[in-house]
Amino acid sequence: MTHVAVLVGSLRADSVNRQIAESLRELAPEGVVIDIVDGLGDLPFYNEDLDRDGVTEVVTQVRARVAQADRVLAVTPEYNATMPAVLNNAIDWLSRPYGAGALVGKPFGVIGVTPTPYGGKWAHEDARRSVKIAGAIVVEDVDVSQSSIDVDVLHDAEVRERLRRALLTLVEFDAEAVAA
Known part of the structure; x- marks a missing residue:
């Protein structure tokens, strides 16, 4: 099983x-848990004082769920x-x-849509840059930047296929092969 x-x-x-994130469950190949x-x-x-003096339960839970995952995907x-x-x-947390x-060491990808002509590409670039500094392994080929102006992204077969392929690329990414 691969947990994303x-x-x-x-x-x-x-x-x-969020609807795209939920649709990934049906697009995921067998053996992949979203x-x-x-x-x-x-x-x-984020405040280092809070981190040092005792984090809230939600911080602990979010950190644990991501730490337990094999891959991380932002949909934004x-x-x-x-x-x-x-x-x-x-x-930051x-x-x-x-x-x-x-x-640290997690393969990371970013996808998403926005109602602008640019499809979210700047947000995706910023997210990739930030997680790379945080120690994630950015999977550059996992990128679906799509404008929601020009197409019904939830039902368009081409967009759904691009989402499926992006997820598959993230799941199949071999960090050890890249490091070698």
Whole structure:
């Protein structure tokens, strides 16, 4: 079994990106478990004092779920030409303790849609840069940046196939082969 922790960059209940994350369960190949990590909106803003003096239960739970995963996938829109604060904050918590955070050594990909002509590419670039600094192994070939203006992303067969292929690329990624 391959466990993929999914971080959704939108807090809105009816978010298209949350719906995409949920659709990954049906698109996933056999033997792949999609774990949508809830609670990102409940994480306090990262503060080293809080981290040192005792983290909240939600911080402990989010860190544990990502640490237990084999892969991490962010599904996110773009806010003001960057990743949403909730995703950035989650990455901050998951990057600590420095050098030993839950993201260290994890293959990581990012996909998502946004109602702009750019399809979220800047948010995806920022997320990849941030997790790479946090110690994740960025899988560059896992990238679906799609505008929700031009197509019904939840039902379009071509978009669904691109999502399926991106997930498969992340799942099949061999970090040891890249390191060799």
